[in-house]
């Protein structure tokens with residue numbers, strides 16, 4: 001149900017099925033039906049509610065379909081440039097460390113144009129949470145090949161299928177970040193196909209930041225039926241089948257993996 | 265017991281440093297670091313590039329003693345975007361760069377323009393294009409004033425001495441946070457690296473009011489309970505949405521222009537030749553003017569201090585002082601200042617000549633020689 005005028009939350013849980021931190025006025029959201037972005041952000045909203053950090057969050061979204069989430073939440077947000085969400089959130093976090101900084105981006109933004117920011121923020125152990133939706137292509141610009149495009153996958157710029165001899169294999173982001181991030185980092189790959197696990201990983205990623213342990217990174221396997229040109233059944237099959245075969249879901253670095261007594 | 269940091273004897277409590285006026289002899293880069301401190305800058309994000317490196321070095325040394333922050337980022341884009349993040353949550357942020365770094369910096373600066381996010385950039389110009397030299401030029405005038413994919417909604421102060429570097433850096437923070445347009449101090453490698461005398465002072469002691477930074481994002485209160493959440497975007501769905509936004513911004517820029525433009529002019533109805541220069545070249549031009557005047561030549565001088573917005577009406581007024589006035593535009597670039605001057609003097613028919621030495625310093629003697637050999641090469645328009 002839509003309310004007109006200024007939104008006032010009178011008491012917790014007025015939005016029965018929606019996370020408290022979801023902004024009702026901007027729902028239904030702008031993602032295509034069947035899009036994974038909405039699921040990832042729903043999970044994020046629920047986790048922010050559960051942690052009770054609405055007033056601390058600073059949310060940055062990239063340019064890509066994630067830009068559609070600029071007014072998605074009830075927390076303060078900034079729409080940045082393609083690939084540049086991490087440095088904006090890093091700058092804010094460094095300037096006001098009590099902020100819970102969340103950088104939300106696509107695979108093109110995080111692994112191609114903004115890869116240097118992801119790598120260096122991870123390497124420096126920046127106390128932010130980066131969340132990256134991997135939908136195997138550049139969705140917003142009409143479905144071009146991304147670093148994550150699967151071998152043989154057809155996109156606008158790989159019309160005959162991705163040829164690994166010429167353009168490489170899908171980039172393994174969490175594996176890369178896990179290899180370079182210092183102790184105290186949290187690194188995981190979730191999927192919109194496993195909602196409870198997705199929530200668990202996002203919560204741990206935010207917890208890690210709140211506890212001041214280090215950099216947190218969650219890649220979320222996501223869907224893009226529009227550019228995949230798939231129906232609901234095919235979309236699900238691609239996510240749970242081919243994508244899952246190339247991208248291993250799980251935790252790559254977590255606080256528990258730090259030897260006792262060395263936790264920062 | 266005192267402690268020496270960056271050429272200045274610090275008292276036990278570092279807060280005391282700039283309480284009094286302090287006469288010093290230092291490089292321009294060091295001056296900028298002290299100015300940022302005096303301006304109550306909170307955070308510098310930077311990436312090394314000559315000839316600005318020592319701004320970072322001095323700041324990195326000073327900052328921890330004054331509770332200020334420094335982060336060396338992975339590149340200039342990151343430095344610029346991190347500045348925006350810091351400014352958005354209410355901190356005074358700045359960076360310093362040059363040449364290819366200035367090119368990369370244009371991306372975050374265009375976002376600052378669009379979203380009215382304040383910030384101060386110190387540009388120590390080096391030779392261009394490309395990597396060119398680490399030494400000196402005035403070739404970053406066009407990039408600094410109108411770089412990026414927009415309308416150049418910025419303020420650019422072109423300094424000519426260490427005293428100005430100090431004072432305009434402080435002023436730049438005020439301008440940026442008052443008007444919320446990206447603000448620049450346009451120096452160069454000579455100003456960065458040479459040493460000269462300067463008086464450092466605490467701005468408040470001279471009655472300068474420092475404009476405080478307010479958080480744009482994460483202001484007080486719980487969003488959606490005490491206040492609306494703040495949602496900022498730079499992407500629009502339709503042309504008119506953007507146009508409306510730009511009309512407002514351009515109007516704000518125009519309103520600001522009269523309040524910020526600065527220039528120096530020495531001209532009278534007797535003036536026959538007007539030297540036009542900015543930055544450190546204006547210093548040589550001023551000296552040349554004085555020497556030529558001593559020789560009985562009727563030479564005037566015009567120097568824009570804000571090269572953007574440009575003091576166009578002041579220039580037109582100066583040129584109108586004498587209908588037969590000739591102009592000589594002097595710069596260490598191939599016509600970047602000249603283009604601005606010509607645009608401002610559209611419709612005037614005064615003869616105009618230029619001394620253009622891209623990437624090379626210009627002495628008073630060279631200007632005097634050019635004046636002596638001055639021919640009528642072209643008209644303004």
Ligand SMILES: Cc1ncc(C[n+]2csc(CCOP(=O)(O)OP(=O)(O)O)c2C)c(N)n1
Nearest residue numbers: 063064065082106107108109137138139140
């Ligand atoms: C500097 C720059 N280069 C290119 C673009 C065009 N662009 C907009 S979104 C996008 C790709 C987005 O892909 P991804 O990051 O994977 O996000 P998705 O849309 O798939 O969620 C590109 C290339 C841009 N906005 N800025």
Ligand code: SF4
Nearest residue numbers: 031032035065139224
């Ligand atoms: S184009 Fe793809 S990623 Fe973008 S909103 Fe639609 S389904 Fe989602």
Ligand SMILES: [Mg+2]
Nearest residue numbers: 106107137139
């Ligand atoms: Mg994508």
